[in-house]
Amino acid sequence: xxxxxxxxxxxxxxxxxxxxxxxxxxxxxxxxxxxxxxxxxxxxxxxxxxxxxxxxxxxxxxxxxxxxxxxxxxxxxxxxxxxxxxxxxxxxxxxxxxxxx
Amino acid sequence: xxxxxxxxxxxxxxxxxxxxxxxxxxxxxxxxxxxxxxxxxxxxxxxxxxxxxxxxxxxxxxxxxxxxxxxxxxxxxxxxxxxxxxxxxxxxxxxxxxxxxxxxxxxxxxxxxxxxxxxxxxxxxxxxxxxxxxxxxxxxxxxxxxxxxxxxxxxxxxxxxxxxxxxxxxxxxxxxxxxxxxxxxxxxxxxxxxxxxxxxxxxxxxxxxxxxxxxxxxxxxxxxxxxxxxxxxxxxxxxxxxxxxxxxxxxxxxxxxxxxxxxxxxxxxxxxxxxxxxxxxxxxxxxxxxxxxxxxxxxxxxxxxxxxxxxxxxxxxxxxxxxxxxxxxxxxxxxxxxxxxxxxxxxxxxxxxxxxxxxxxxxxxxxxxxxxxxxxxxxxxxxxxxxxxxxxxxxxxxxxxxxxxxxxxxxxxxxxxxxxxxxxxxxxxxxxxxxxxxxxxxxxxxxxxxxxxxxxxxxxxxxxxxxxxxxxxxxxxxxxxxxxxxxxxxxxxxxxxxxxxxxxxxxxx
Numbered sequence: 001x002x003x004x005x006x007x008x009x010x011x012x013x014x015x016x017x018x019x020x021x022x023x024x025x026x027x028x029x030x031x032x033x034x035x036x037x038x039x040x041x042x043x044x045x046x047x048x049x050x051x052x053x054x055x056x057x058x059x060x061x062x063x064x065x066x067x068x069x070x071x072x073x074x075x076x077x078x079x080x081x082x083x084x085x086x087x088x089x090x091x092x093x094x095x096x097x098x099x100x101x
Numbered sequence: 102x103x104x105x106x107x108x109x110x111x112x113x114x115x116x117x118x119x120x121x122x123x124x125x126x127x128x129x130x131x132x133x134x135x136x137x138x139x140x141x142x143x144x145x146x147x148x149x150x151x152x153x154x155x156x157x158x159x160x161x162x163x164x165x166x167x168x169x170x171x172x173x174x175x176x177x178x179x180x181x182x183x184x185x186x187x188x189x190x191x192x193x194x195x196x197x198x199x200x201x202x203x204x205x206x207x208x209x210x211x212x213x214x215x216x217x218x219x220x221x222x223x224x225x226x227x228x229x230x231x232x233x234x235x236x237x238x239x240x241x242x243x244x245x246x247x248x249x250x251x252x253x254x255x256x257x258x259x260x261x262x263x264x265x266x267x268x269x270x271x272x273x274x275x276x277x278x279x280x281x282x283x284x285x286x287x288x289x290x291x292x293x294x295x296x297x298x299x300x301x302x303x304x305x306x307x308x309x310x311x312x313x314x315x316x317x318x319x320x321x322x323x324x325x326x327x328x329x330x331x332x333x334x335x336x337x338x339x340x341x342x343x344x345x346x347x348x349x350x351x352x353x354x355x356x357x358x359x360x361x362x363x364x365x366x367x368x369x370x371x372x373x374x375x376x377x378x379x380x381x382x383x384x385x386x387x388x389x390x391x392x393x394x395x396x397x398x399x400x401x402x403x404x405x406x407x408x409x410x411x412x413x414x415x416x417x418x419x420x421x422x423x424x425x426x427x428x429x430x431x432x433x434x435x436x437x438x439x440x441x442x443x444x445x446x447x448x449x450x451x452x453x454x455x456x457x458x459x460x461x462x463x464x465x466x467x468x469x470x471x472x473x474x475x476x477x478x479x480x481x482x483x484x485x486x487x488x489x490x491x492x493x494x495x496x497x498x499x500x501x502x503x504x505x506x507x508x509x510x511x512x513x514x515x516x517x518x519x520x521x522x523x524x525x526x527x528x529x530x531x532x533x534x535x536x537x538x539x540x541x542x543x544x545x546x547x548x549x550x551x552x553x554x555x556x557x558x559x560x561x562x563x564x565x566x567x568x569x570x571x572x573x574x575x576x577x578x579x580x581x582x583x584x585x586x587x588x589x590x591x592x593x594x595x596x597x598x599x600x601x602x603x604x605x606x607x608x609x610x
Contacts, residue, residue: 019291036291039291040294043298046298046299050298050305056305062249076260076283079267080264080267080276083279084280086270087270
């Protein structure tokens with residue numbers, strides 16, 4: 001029972017659009033971070049789907065590596081959010097505006 | 102015992118097989134060594150010197166490999182066009198040219214950091230380790246021949262610089278800059294990776310040469326176009342091209358000044374390497390259907406014009422330099438759009454001169470700030486009297502950014518416009534708009550020079566003593582700016598070699 005490739009790519013496209021919408025509309029830095037992660041997940045789904053349907057195992061390994069990269073990025077990002085929260089008491093990006101955005 | 106000897110000889114053999122990767126390997130090991138070393142209380146001052154020496158050795162290694170006997174440059178026989186990991190990494194004139202730019206920028210920044218990072222500040226080991234790792238990321242980008250490896254290199258450099266921007270944890274501006282940089286950086290990474298995934302889907306490979314071979318015959322050209330657009334947007338953020346530039350002025354203003362210099366001079370060039378490589382090589386065979394040259398041309402016009410116009414009414418020097426950086430990125434984008442071998446060489450040469458000029462200018466701002474001079478243009482009034490040496494360096498660096506002789510900025514900009522004119526067609530308009538922008542930009546650079554010399558120092562203003570490491574870094578950058586003028590022939594020759602070696606990547610497998 002095979003899932004058609006278009007369905008998997010469609011799932012990726014929907015996740016990517018949702019993530020992009022979140023980045024544009026949210027003002028809480030953690031929500032933006034989560035939206036970016038959703039966009040990265042969409043890319044991973046694409047890699048797995050393309051690899052699977054063309055019989056190339058490399059696609060799945062790319063997805064694995066990018067998951068590791070995303071984890072590293074989130075670790076640094078959350079640390080930055082904590083320092084911002086300590087110095088400002090908020091992580092609402094619409095209120096972090098001493099520097100003009 | 103013989104096991105150990107065996108192991109050593111194996112290690113030796115594998116090292117000499119991967120000689121081109123030695124600078125990256127060296128810097129990675131040193132960065133990891135810096136962390137335990139930073140725990141030794143008495144070694145705090147030595148950390149910076151240790152990192153500086155490591156960067157010096159890496160630069161020497163690149164210089165040894167970057168040998169062109171016929172240009173009278175380099176010491177040993179040329180060791181070029183070596184590919185590693187099944188062609189995922191290629192060390193050739195192209196990668197070495199950019200490695201040299203990145204390492205020189207890192208050296209200048211590391212030198213200035215000896216004074217920027219104060220004796221009592223915590224986390225010095227982390228600062229230098231992250232600086233080295235960011236440089237490693239850039240070196241990876243310089244030699245990557247594979248979209249995915251390119252992405253990994255960009256991420257190594259980005260994540261390190263996110264942390265460096267936030268390095269002064271107590272400084273509210275620094276952490277504000279970091280959160281903006283991080284969120285925009287994350288978004289650009291997501292766009293880039295999603296774009297790469299579509300290119301992979303359309304061509305079945307992430308290796309640039311294979312993409313170039315498969316692209317014209319793909320059954321899904323629309324997937325290829327989508328991938329290209331997403332990647333242009335992703336690179337656009339890294340490059341601070343208009344309309345993806347909003348983050349740059351804030352980040353350059355808020356970050357520690359040495360890191361602003363590193364970002365503007367180094368990390369931006371990383372996006373140049375990546376964009377040139379991906380589009381000239383990977384999409385070189387489908388330029389007629391994907392229209393990436395047109396997109397880069399439009400981006401170039403927008404970026405130059407917006408950057409230079411907004412720079413006109415900045416009163417903060419760091420912000421002005423940030424917008425000037427956006428304007429300069431526009432000139433380099435002309436070279437990406439034209440994409441003839443000569444234009445690429447001109448783009449490379451401008452990358453070199455701009456790295457020296459902009460790096461030097463930011464470090465000068467940092468040095469003067471360390472000596473108690475403020476960040477406003479008005480604070481620089483009377484600098485000609487208060488610090489004649491630094492005033493002269495500032496004048497030369499700003500003249501270079503404006504593109505006036507005797508500085509390398511004159512030739513590199515001239516080469517870009519000349520090659521755009523030579524390419525003819527609509528590229529001519531890029532050169533015309535570039536020239537108009539150059540004239541416009543003269544106004545705000547001259548404004549600063551005028552403030553330095555024309556206005557008298559305020560009563561009671563004392564002589565300015567820029568700390569020695571900062572002064573040394575600025576002077577070295579200024580010498581570099583002059584050298585790129587007087588040895589433009591040699592420099593452009595090297596850039597042409599590099600550009601040609603880029604084009605040979607297509608024929609690699």
